[in-house]
Structure formats: structure tokens, C-alpha cells
Amino acid sequence: MASLFRTLAGGVALACAVGLSPSLAQAPGPSPTPKTTAIHAGRLIDGLSARPQSQVTILITDDRITAVEPGFVSPPGAEVIDLSSATVLPGLIDGHTHVTSLRRTGNGIAKSVTYSPLDMALAATVNAEAILRSGVTTVRDLGGNYGTDLALKKAIELGEVAGPRMWVAGEAIGPTGGHTDWSHGYAEDMSRRDWGAGLADGADAVTRLARTQHKLGVNIIKIMPSGGVVSQGDDPKAQLMTEAEIRAAVDTAHAMGMKVAAHGHGKEAIDIAVRLGASSIEHGTYADDESWRLMKTHGTYFVPTLLTTQRLYDLATHAPQTLNPYTVRKVLEMGSSIGKLTRAHKAGVKIAFGSDTGLGENLQEAALMVEAGMTPAEVILAATANAADLIGSNEIGAVQAGRYADIVAVAGDPLTDITELERVQFVMKGGVVYKAGGENLYVQMVNP
Ligand SMILES: [Zn+2]
CATH class of the missing domain: 2.30.40.10 (Urease, subunit C, domain 1)
Incomplete structure (x- = not known):
């Protein structure tokens, strides 16, 4: 060398x-x-x-x-x-990150009530630099709490912190009891002042929150139509946002010139988000042939996030104490979900690279995409041209x-x-x- x-x-x-x-x-x-x-x-x-x-x-x-x-x-x-x-x-583009993520060590539940927004902000600056130095020069960051993603983006643009270019979603929007409800699974009086900033029930509340996120400076609206995996008490297969709520998010985002990224595990939530105009489906765990057909017809991107699923599976099997018990059960039921990308790829769905990680290990996603049947050239295009197209920029990629x-x-x-x-x-x-x-x-x- x-x-x-x-x-x-x-x-x-x-x-x-x-x-x-x-x-x-x-x-x-x-x-x-x-x-x-x-x-x-x-x-x-x-x-x-x-x-x-x-x-x-x-x-x-x-x-x-x-x-x-x-x-x-x-x-x-x-x-x-x-x-x-x-x-x-x-420079490579990760279309689904959480730069404000904390390391998954120790007891996850204990950590969620002992870390402050300031702890998260400081960790985020370290993550941002690690991501950049790994070769990822742009991220689409899909859900950050307490405004830390917006503050980090600003600090990077001002040249105060080394990090990738950031397109950010701010607080992901979802229903009470859904994937963004951080107090779910805790005792009723156990909460934190800043939990719940992404909660919206009913179309008007979703519209108001999407407008508020735009006012705060986000670039993308992230919604949580289905339940999630790392959250407690919700079911990934369930559609938890109503049709009216999803439509309100999409219409409001589009009116303000923003795209919508939809977190979707269950088929019903995926299909309806695609039909209503989401630009990307994140995860896609339980998508079926009809879902892939719909995505192809609507030109919806699929962001597979294989790495985070694999990481969670490793933890659920080797270090379950670092996850909440709900997550361990959900992850073991999902197993390896590499096959979803194989099916999406065969169906001709547009694919953008997205690891759903944020600590600098992002590019390990690429090997899993090849394992799923994409060629290395296709994976590189997913992390360059396709991710830039999904973001909507012709200045990168x-x-x-x-x-x-x-x-x-x-x-x-x-x-x-x-x-x-x-x-x-x-x-x-x-x-x-x-x-x-x-x-x-x-x-x-x-x-x-
Ligand atoms: Zn995510």
C-alpha cells in the first residue's frame, strides 16, 4: 500500500x-x-x-x-x-441511519431512562465522525429525538463537527402505543418530559406535527404505520396508523415539498403506505408478492435494513439482556430476513441502500445485500445513484x-x-x- x-x-x-x-x-x-x-x-x-x-x-x-x-x-x-x-x-450514501443512536450495550431499558438528550448529542458527534470516516459521506437520518439530529446537521454544515451530509426526519411520527411511543411498556406514571414528541393521533394531529417538524427544519417526514421491533408492547405485523393518518402525513409532506419514508413491517401497513404515496418503505419484513408489485407500480423505493435485523438477531440469541423482552421475542420470530430483499430484487423493485445503524458500521450492509442476490455493482448503485434519487439530490451520489x-x-x-x-x-x-x-x-x- x-x-x-x-x-x-x-x-x-x-x-x-x-x-x-x-x-x-x-x-x-x-x-x-x-x-x-x-x-x-x-x-x-x-x-x-x-x-x-x-x-x-x-x-x-x-x-x-x-x-x-x-x-x-x-x-x-x-x-x-x-x-x-x-x-x-x-462518497457512499446510507439511506436509513440513526446517527443519534446509542451503543447497544448494558440494559436497554435502564439506559433509556438514564441517558439525557445531552448524552445523546455528544454520542452523536462521535457517531457522525465514525460514519464519515467509514466512507459514508451522506446519510438520510430517519428519526432522531430531542432535536439532536437537527443540531448535529447544523454543526456539520457550519464546519464545527466532522460528519456526513445529513437529510433528517426529526421526530418520527406515529400513534400512541406505536413504535415512537417511548413510554410504552413502562408503568403508567413513568415517563420523561421529552418522550412522545413524535406522537400524533388522528389526521389533524398528524398534519400539525408534520408541519411542526417542517418548521423545525426537517427534510423528510418519517412515519410509523406499522409496529416496530425495538419498541415494547407493539406488534410489527399490525397496521397502527389509520388510512386517514397516513394520508394526512403524505399530503402535508408533499404540500411542503418533502417526501415520506414509511417504516413498514406488516403487509397491510406497507401496502397502504405505498398506495397513498410514501417514497420509500423501510424494513418490509412481511411484504408479500402483492406488496412488491405495488411498490414496482408506484416506483416506491425499498430500503432493506438487513444489518440492523442481523445485529438484533445476534443480540437476541447471544446477549438478550441488552434488549427488552418484547424485542427478543419479536426478533426471534422474524429470524433472518434476508429473503425479503431477494424477493424484492426479483420483483424489480427499486432498492436504496439503508443499514438502519448509526455507529460507523453502516457499510457492512453491502455484503448482506450481495448475500440476498444483488450483484456488487447493483449494491454500489443502491448506495450512490439510487440513494441520491431517493433523497432527491443531484449534487451527490x-x-x-x-x-x-x-x-x-x-x-x-x-x-x-x-x-x-x-x-x-x-x-x-x-x-x-x-x-x-x-x-x-x-x-x-x-x-x-
Ligand atoms: Zn430506523
């Missing part, structure tokens, strides 16, 4: 294998004089086409890609990043002139071994290098 990620300027080696020295990692944000960078890519998977290109140069000015040219060129004054023996890809310079590289060939994505060696977001030669770089986040 010694020569993989050498950084050159004017032909002079400035740093070697471990990559750029700390002083070379520039702070995010506008620079007084435009900075030009040329990345020499041995192979490029550009996020648009399934076929890789060989030996191209990616030209970058400040935070944007300006051109992709054949061969290795080194314009005068450009800093050259040598990735000539690597495979270069667009591809190595193409005009887009953000969000670029990653792996040492081997992810088209033959998708687990290369678990060993991303180089990470650039908005033209700033956060990792090179497999080593994290110090990035001074705010200019003094």
Missing part, C-alpha cells in the same frame, strides 16, 4: 503511505483562493454506470468536481492525489462535473469482493480529505 495514496504537489511528494500530514488537511468551507485538486484514479466506478472506467483524472475546485478526464493529468498548481492503484467511487467532491477509494475491487467497502482507504467530502492510506487525518474544523 506504500504508494497507493501518495499526495503530490508540483510533482514533489509531500506525504507518503499514511497520507496527508495534518497541516495539509484543510478546514471545510470557502477558501480565499480557489484550490484545485486532481485525483488520479486507477479505476473509477462513477455511480452512474455499472461499468468501471480505467485511468481517469477527477478535477476538483474547492468543494466541487469540475471535470472527469481520461488519463492522468496534472494541471499546473493542482495538488495531485495518487489513487492510481485504487478503485475510486462516489456520482463522480461527475458539478457534483460535490465526495469521493472514496478502496484498495481492491469491490465488484469482485463487496467487503472492500468495509475497508475504505480514502475519504474526501466536499474536497476535504478525512482519510488517506487507511489512516484518519486530523482536520481542523473551524478556522480560528
Whole structure:
């Protein structure tokens, strides 16, 4: 790996294998004089086409890609990043994260009443940096509590915290006793002041809450039409939001220019959310052939979230004390749900990458998607072009002139071994290098 990620300027080696020295990692944000960078890519998977290109140069000015040219060129004054023996890809996109997640250690119920919003916010900054350095440069974060996701997004945009670009949902909207009702399963007088911010019963309440979320600055409305797995007392197979409530969420979101992501395990909840215009179905555990047909007809994305299901299954079998007893039962009943992706893929449903995790392990989802029958090229497109399309942005998800310079590289060939994505060696977001030669770089986040 010694020569993989050498950084050159004017032909002079400035740093070697471990990559750029700390002083070379520039702070995010506008620079007084435009900075030009040329990345020499041995192979490029550009996020648009399934076929890789060989030996191209990616030209970058400040935070944007300006051109992709054949061969290795080194314009005068450009800093050259040598990735000539690597495979270069667009920064990857996780379409379903929870960056504000806490580690699943210890007793889950005890933790839910001993952690404060401030604990969560601090943990979130660590998670955000781990996610970015893993190679995920954008996330669609589907449900954060206490406004921590909005605060984190703001801090990342201001250059105060290192993290991925964030599209956030704020509080996921759901019914009393449903997947967002955090006091469910506790004694009646056991609650916390800030629990229940995502609860809405009746169409008017859903409309009001969706409008409130928009006012607070969210980009997406997340709804909980079915029960969930990590929540206590609710049934994942049950449809818990009424048709009127789901319609209110979708119509209100659309009126404000936002899409709706629907958490759906049970078939009835999935089918009705698709029919009413949700842009994506998350999880899809008990979807049947009719559900997949509906999703294909409506152009609804499926976000499989295999990794979190597998993680929960491992915990339910090896460390059940870290989960509440309801969750252990639900997870054991679901078992491995990899087959749902096999069926969705065969049915021709559009698939976007989403791990439902938030601690930096996100890209382990890719190997499970291949196990389910997708090709590595399809998985990469799910985490680039498709996820960008689901988010609704043409500024991310591809190595193409005009887009953000969000670029990653792996040492081997992810088209033959998708687990290369678990060993991303180089990470650039908005033209700033956060990792090179497999080593994290110090990035001074705010200019003094
Ligand atoms: Zn989730």
C-alpha cells in the first residue's frame, strides 16, 4: 500500500503511505483562493454506470468536481492525489441511519431512562465522525429525538463537527402505543418530559406535527404505520396508523415539498403506505408478492435494513439482556430476513441502500445485500445513484462535473469482493480529505 495514496504537489511528494500530514488537511468551507485538486484514479466506478472506467483524472475546485478526464493529468498548481492503484467511487450514501443512536450495550431499558438528550448529542458527534470516516459521506437520518439530529446537521454544515451530509426526519411520527411511543411498556406514571414528541393521533394531529417538524427544519417526514421491533408492547405485523393518518402525513409532506419514508413491517401497513404515496418503505419484513408489485407500480423505493435485523438477531440469541423482552421475542420470530430483499430484487423493485445503524458500521450492509442476490455493482448503485434519487439530490451520489467532491477509494475491487467497502482507504467530502492510506487525518474544523 506504500504508494497507493501518495499526495503530490508540483510533482514533489509531500506525504507518503499514511497520507496527508495534518497541516495539509484543510478546514471545510470557502477558501480565499480557489484550490484545485486532481485525483488520479486507477479505476473509477462513477455511480452512474455499472461499468468501471480505467485511468481517469477527477478535477476538483474547492468543494466541487469540475471535470472527469481520461488519463492522468496534472494541471499546473493542482495538488495531485495518487489513487492510481485504487478503485475510486462516489462518497457512499446510507439511506436509513440513526446517527443519534446509542451503543447497544448494558440494559436497554435502564439506559433509556438514564441517558439525557445531552448524552445523546455528544454520542452523536462521535457517531457522525465514525460514519464519515467509514466512507459514508451522506446519510438520510430517519428519526432522531430531542432535536439532536437537527443540531448535529447544523454543526456539520457550519464546519464545527466532522460528519456526513445529513437529510433528517426529526421526530418520527406515529400513534400512541406505536413504535415512537417511548413510554410504552413502562408503568403508567413513568415517563420523561421529552418522550412522545413524535406522537400524533388522528389526521389533524398528524398534519400539525408534520408541519411542526417542517418548521423545525426537517427534510423528510418519517412515519410509523406499522409496529416496530425495538419498541415494547407493539406488534410489527399490525397496521397502527389509520388510512386517514397516513394520508394526512403524505399530503402535508408533499404540500411542503418533502417526501415520506414509511417504516413498514406488516403487509397491510406497507401496502397502504405505498398506495397513498410514501417514497420509500423501510424494513418490509412481511411484504408479500402483492406488496412488491405495488411498490414496482408506484416506483416506491425499498430500503432493506438487513444489518440492523442481523445485529438484533445476534443480540437476541447471544446477549438478550441488552434488549427488552418484547424485542427478543419479536426478533426471534422474524429470524433472518434476508429473503425479503431477494424477493424484492426479483420483483424489480427499486432498492436504496439503508443499514438502519448509526455507529460507523453502516457499510457492512453491502455484503448482506450481495448475500440476498444483488450483484456488487447493483449494491454500489443502491448506495450512490439510487440513494441520491431517493433523497432527491443531484449534487451527490456520482463522480461527475458539478457534483460535490465526495469521493472514496478502496484498495481492491469491490465488484469482485463487496467487503472492500468495509475497508475504505480514502475519504474526501466536499474536497476535504478525512482519510488517506487507511489512516484518519486530523482536520481542523473551524478556522480560528
Ligand atoms: Zn430506523
